[in-house]
Amino acid sequence: MSKMSVWQYLSVLGATLLVTGVWCESTEVFVEVGSQAILPCVSRPPPHTAAVINWSRYHGGTIWRKKKSGLEYWDSSAQRVRCSHSHTGDYSLYIKEVREEDAGEYRCRVEDGKQLIIKNIILRVIKASFSPKDPLDGDTLSIACGVKPWPWGATVSWRLNGEPFLVHDHGFTEENFASGPFYLKGRASGNVTGNWTCAVHQKGREATVTRALTVRGIVSPSRDSSRVYAAVGSAVTLPCVFTSGLAPSGVLWERTAKGSLSASAVVPILPPSANLSSTASQAPWDRSVVVAEVGVEDGGGYRCSGSVTGKKLGRGMHLVTAQVLRNSPTSRRAPVTLTCHLSDASEVTDYSWVQLTPVLNGTQSAIPFPSNGKVLNIGAVTEKTAGEWACLFYGKQGMLGNVTYDLQLMSGLSGVEETSSGAGPAVGLVLLLLIALLVVVQMCKNEQRKRNILRFPALETIVHAHSNEREDSERSRVKDDEISK
Structure with a gap:
């Protein structure tokens, strides 16, 4: 049997053998590239006398050796390698800032005069990479996950920001090879920005590597058709923020035709109170627009676009206006109802009402009030129910926004007002x-x-x-x- 076959046999055996005082073990260690690797070599119980220790690498020769006299030898190429060689029997090898070329088979040989311990360790280096490293929105993106040397029969799964990544739902394709690495290919966009985790599965074990991907382009809003909520009469910012450091040229703000967010259906119209001159004082990559006072007619679609390195990037958004509508009572004694009205409530899942009561230092306390969704039934207005009311609306991710209404006491008096007039x-x-x-x-x-x-x-x-x-x-x-x- 050749020397190569012996090493492979010991790696697959994966068990401890006792043969005339010789202990042989084989194990595997998965380490992410760039981190520290610990190749275990522990003698239990520890030897009573000074031991001869030798760390070597298959096809690489001796890395570190310690004689019984205490004299040590280090390979000049092993600058990132150290051995603990403690008196407790721990002779593990430490490799700092692991590189792909560090992957392979290692052997720890400990001889204390009475027994010979041989430990074979396979160091597998796992790595994830993106091509290109810093893609621009719309670029073709390739994500690779590889292990060196590749473990036989291993499979790979992907997670994005901790959630399983469904390849076909995002328009990506997957390429798998028996010897690795595994590839994902698709278009770079804000939807794939975040922490990518490649998980390698083998024989019930899982080894992972995580890398952060940043797609350069428009980072806010992060996706097309994002909603921006604003109360009628208040100020709001329509976001258009590029990746920090970019200086887009030819930035253009447009209003899209009703019901469309496509670039082909835009008209150069912004709300009357939009302040385009405010962008001059902002960072070059922040091209957001401030609307000083939102009107009911301002609700609808808007689009921001600009060119980066000759490539035009754009992002659409939808401004949703919110206001509280009050009913018109037929008589002074009729109950008062307030309705929370949004120009687009497609993302709203729930409403709640609170009464805002002034407290010390100019602050307000919020008292929840039972309501039937977006409609609030108050009844006759009294000193107790008069004042400022707030409607809060929520989506799947939490609160989307709020709008307030000041309910005047005189406008709602019924019994008292009629008595005074008679x-x-x-x-x-x-x-x-x-x-x-x-x-x-x-x-x-x-x-x-x-x-x-x-x-x-x-x-x-x-x-x-x-x-x-x-x-x-x-x-x-x-x-x-x-x-x-």
Whole structure:
């Protein structure tokens, strides 16, 4: 049997043999390229005397050797290799920053005078790669997953951001070879950006390698037909952010025809309050547009496009406007209802209502209120229910946005308002009657006084005479004073 056959036999055997004091083991180690590999070689129990240790590589010669005297020998090409050679019987070999060329078969030989321990280790280096390394949106993309040396009978599966990647659902194809590597091929886009994990399965074991893929282009919004939610009257940003470092040229904002997000159905119209000049102060790769005040008519499709290295990139989005509509009661006593209305509710799965109550430091507390989906039945407006209300709407990934409505107390008063309007004229009439009564009473008193005087004429003469005497006496006193002066 040739030397190569012996190594293969020991690798496949995968068991421990005891033959006249010789221990032989075979094992496999999977290591991701660039990480540290530990090739195990442990003697249990540890030797009582100084051992002779030799690490070698098939077709590579000796890597490290330690004699019984303690003298060590290192291969000059093994700059990243070290051996622990502790007194506890651990003689494992450490390889830093593993490379593909490190893959292969290794042998650890420990001799302590009483027994000979031989451990055969197959180091398999697993690697994932992208071609091109930094693809541009729309480029042809190839994703490779390889193991060196390739394990016989191994299979490969893929995960993207922790979730199984369904090849055909994303328009990719898969190419498998018996000796590896495995390939995925498709178009680069924002939908395949993230952490790719290649999992190699063999005999119930799994070895994985993960690499991050960044597709250069428009990163926000991450996909076409993304929704941007905004309350009517509020400000909103229509995002158009390229990969950091890119400087797109010929950037153009357009509004798509109703019901279409295709580039062939665009018209150069933006909301009246859109501020295109604000992009001048932003980074070259941020071409977002700020809409200062969203109008009801602003809802619909928009598209941002620009050229990078001669390739035109574009992304469509849909601005969804939100507002609260109030019913028109037929009478003052009719109940008030608020409706949360969105121009496009296709992604909305649930609604909730809260009443916003002012608290200290200008903040507000949110009090949940039972509702029937997007419709809120309040009833007659009172001091308790008047104020600001907020409608929150949710999608599969969480809350999408919110819109508020200020419910005024005076606009909803029913019982109190009607009572006030009926009592006002009645109070005025009562006051008028009281004033008239007082006037009549006073006139009666004056008339009575006149009658009493006319009833006693002699008494009236006496009063007048007495008054005249007083006036004459006063005039005489004044003349005497002047003469005496």
